[in-house]
Amino acid sequence: MIAVGALLHAKHLSRSPLEIAISLVVPVVQATLAVYLLRSGGAGDRLLDAAVGAGMMGVWSSVLFGSGAAIQNQRWQGTLEMIMLAPRRPALVLVPITLATALTGTYAILATLLWGRLLYGIRLDFAHPVAFAVVAPACILSLGLFGLLLAATFVLLRNANALANTLEYPVWLVSGMLVPITVLPGWTGPLAAALPTTWAARALREATGGGPVWPSAALCVGIGLTCAVLGAFALTYVERRARASATLALA
Amino acid sequence: MGIAVEAEDLRRTYRSRTGWARARRTEVDAVRGISFSIERGELFGLLGPNGAGKTTTIKMLNTLLIPTSGRARVCGYDVVADTREVRRRIGYVFGGDRGLYDRLSGLDNLRYFAELYGVPPREQKRRIGELLDLVRLTGRERERVEGYSRGMRQRLHIARGLLHRPEVLFLDEPSIGVDPVAARELRGAVADLAAAGTTVLLTTHYMAEADELCDRIAVIADGAIQALGTPAELRARAAGRVGTREPTLEDAYVAIVQPS
Numbered sequence: 001m002i003a004v005g006a007l008l009h010a011k012h013l014s015r016s017p018l019e020i021a022i023s024l025v026v027p028v029v030q031a032t033l034a035v036y037l038l039r040s041g042g043a044g045d046r047l048l049d050a051a052v053g054a055g056m057m058g059v060w061s062s063v064l065f066g067s068g069a070a071i072q073n074q075r076w077q078g079t080l081e082m083i084m085l086a087p088r089r090p091a092l093v094l095v096p097i098t099l100a101t102a103l104t105g106t107y108a109i110l111a112t113l114l115w116g117r118l119l120y121g122i123r124l125d126f127a128h129p130v131a132f133a134v135v136a137p138a139c140i141l142s143l144g145l146f147g148l149l150l151a152a153t154f155v156l157l158r159n160a161n162a163l164a165n166t167l168e169y170p171v172w173l174v175s176g177m178l179v180p181i182t183v184l185p186g187w188t189g190p191l192a193a194a195l196p197t198t199w200a201a202r203a204l205r206e207a208t209g210g211g212p213v214w215p216s217a218a219l220c221v222g223i224g225l226t227c228a229v230l231g232a233f234a235l236t237y238v239e240r241r242a243r244a245s246a247t248l249a250l251a
Numbered sequence: 252m253g254i255a256v257e258a259e260d261l262r263r264t265y266r267s268r269t270g271w272a273r274a275r276r277t278e279v280d281a282v283r284g285i286s287f288s289i290e291r292g293e294l295f296g297l298l299g300p301n302g303a304g305k306t307t308t309i310k311m312l313n314t315l316l317i318p319t320s321g322r323a324r325v326c327g328y329d330v331v332a333d334t335r336e337v338r339r340r341i342g343y344v345f346g347g348d349r350g351l352y353d354r355l356s357g358l359d360n361l362r363y364f365a366e367l368y369g370v371p372p373r374e375q376k377r378r379i380g381e382l383l384d385l386v387r388l389t390g391r392e393r394e395r396v397e398g399y400s401r402g403m404r405q406r407l408h409i410a411r412g413l414l415h416r417p418e419v420l421f422l423d424e425p426s427i428g429v430d431p432v433a434a435r436e437l438r439g440a441v442a443d444l445a446a447a448g449t450t451v452l453l454t455t456h457y458m459a460e461a462d463e464l465c466d467r468i469a470v471i472a473d474g475a476i477q478a479l480g481t482p483a484e485l486r487a488r489a490a491g492r493v494g495t496r497e498p499t500l501e502d503a504y505v506a507i508v509q510p511s
Contacts (some may be wrong), residue, residue: 001366008355008363015354015395078349081315082411086367087338093367244317246265 001088005096010103013066019104027058027108028115034178035120048125051116052204053178058108059140060172060197064164066101067147071154081248090239091232094151095144102144109136127210135207135217139200142224146196148231152238177201196223254324255419255450256289256312261321263307281307283474284321289452289467291418294445296465297454300508304474305454306345309421312452313343326418339369342417344408346427353397357388357407360396361414368415382410385440402433409440419450426460438464458501468500472508 013019031054038050074080074097083093116122126132154163173179174188175197181188192198199220206213242248263282268274282304289295297305310316312323314334322329328336352360358379365375383389386406396404405425412420422441426434434457442464445451455461461468462482469479478485482500489498489506 004366005363008352008359011359012352012354076349077352078345078347079352082343082350082364083367085313085315085338085343086364087335087369088367240317243315246316248315 001092002096002099006099006103009097009100013100013104023058023062023104023107024111026061027054027112030054030057031112031115032119035116035122037178046209047116047120047122048208049205050178051112051122052109052208053201055109055112056177056197056201056204057172058112059102059105059143059200060175060177061168062101062105062108063098063143063147064150064168064171066104067098067150067154067164071097071151075248084239084242084248089232090235091148091228094235095148095228098147098151099141099144101147102140105143106137106140109140126208128207128213131213131217132204132207135203135213138217139196139203139220142196142220142227143200145224145228145231149227149234150231152231152234171195171197174198175201194223196220196227199223253291254288255291255293255326256295256452257324258288258308258312259286259322260284261286261308261311261323262319263304263311263316264319280474282311282318285469285471285474285476286321287469287476287479289450291450292445292448293466294441294451294453294464296461296468297452297471298456298458298461298468298504299454299471303471305471306423308471309343309423309452309454313341313421314338315343339415340418342412342415342420344412344420344422344425346405346424346429348401348404348428350408351396351404351411354395356393356395357383357399357403358392360407361392361410364411365414370414378414379410382413385413386410387436402429405429405433405437409437413444417449419452420444422451422453424454424456426455426457434460458499458504462500470504470507478503478507 031051034050034054035047038046071080074083084090086093113124117124174181174184174192175195176192177197181192181198199216203213203216203220205211206216261282262280262284265279265281266276268276285304285308297308299305307316311318312325312330314330314337317331324330325337326340328340330337352363355363361379361382362375365379370378380389383392386409388403388406388410391399391403396407399407409425425441426437429437438460441451441453445464453461453464465482467479467481468485470477470485478488485503485507486498486500489502492498492506493502
């Protein structure tokens with residue numbers, strides 16, 4: 001059910017002209033900005049990091065807006081009530097949607113790598129290419145599971161997209177997707193350590209530039225699985241609250 | 252026969268809050284203590300003006316809303332305590348354009364909901380084929396839903412609602428915006444379902460539709476049941492108000508919701 005659901009939701013997302021336009025443009029713009037920032041900062045040797053980091057930003061945006069806007073979109077389409085009416089645990093109903101958003105976000109990494117190679121001649125010289133090929137999908141799926149926890153919050157809010165908007169940039173900044181977290185204020189450290197995005201970015205950076213990939217990847221997957229368990233419990237509670245407060249439908 | 256749906260003193264109050272600094276709370280009593288029961292295999296109509304509480308009642312019975320107070324059971328299961336058991340046994344179809352994945356084909360929509368509603372994979376193909384035939388969408392199932400007419404969407408809604416062979420079917424204004432020919436076919440399909448033993452709770456604004464289909468009708472206004480009986484019993488209430496002609500269900504409805 002999860003596989004069929006995720007594929008059909010990915011199919012539905014990939015047919016939205018708006019989604020396609022955003023997926024095409026945003027990661028490439030972010031990658032371009034990152035390349036110029038690093039070049040002007042004299043870090044021309046880290047351009048591959050920039051391409052991968054910008055790709056991760058795209059995955060995070062896709063998961064965040066996928067979980068937030070997808071719930072809102074389901075409301076607009078009138079399908080939220082229909083799917084929540086299924087005789088399944090709420091988490092099982094929503095996890096295909098969050099996984100689908102992570103799957104469509106995969107494009108961002110591919111696009112930024114291709115963009116970097118073709119336009120800026122960045123050499124795709126991965127320190128651990130096999131590890132990168134394994135870790136990238138694992139991290140993307142973990143972010144999809146993180147999306148489930150986000151979705152639990154978003155079901156309760158009629159304007160979930162407002163919360164999604166405020167989370168996008170702080171999280172990619174704190175997670176060190178482009179800027180090293182060592183340059184950020186100390187209080188952001190514990191916050192960063194709790195986010196799967198931080199470990200996903202670190203694992204991919206280590207697979208790209210060298211370093212111990214697997215501990216970071218394991219932490220990312222571990223936090224993702226914890227989010228899935230927490231999200232499942234939260235969704236059961238939240239679904240009941242949404243039925244009590246009549247927030248499943250638009251009216 | 253047995254009871255399929257039972258509502259006891261059901262109430263639902265909507266509470267909302269507006270503003271931040273000086274929050275203003277408002278309460279609306281949408282349903283004010285309604286009680287009725289529906290026999291297995293019965294086709295029961297719920298009529299009433301807009302805002303009367305019909306949809307709220309249906310949503311409490313199909314588990315989408317938790318009642319503020321009162322109790323309801325579907326096929327013997329409590330709608331609050333045994334939510335999943337109730338959901339296994341019910342189908343829900345509402346009128347209008349929404350409720351489907353527009354950028355997927357009709358077939359993909361049915362495949363997805365078949366998975367969600369637990370139709371075994373081996374049965375899915377056959378069941379979807381049967382339902383496409385039933386709602387006359389065979390041959391159009393691979394087209395995207397965004398290209399469907401309103402009538403086709405409504406028929407797809409019905410097919411989706413029937414995928415898991417529900418014992419109780421909730422139809423909330425299914426013929427709204429559907430052309431007369433499609434509405435007639437819809438009525439035929441609903442009558443066939445009831446004849447085959449499916450319990451149906453139907454809300455509609457079309458009196459002729461209710462008169463033709465329903466075994467019993469409850470007229471609801473201002474969140475309370477104003478009248479309940481067979482169409483003939485309700486029509487009899489309007490006798491003497493319409494001169495010498497035979498009163499229609501519409502006459503009875505107007506007499507009930509707008510007593511002079």
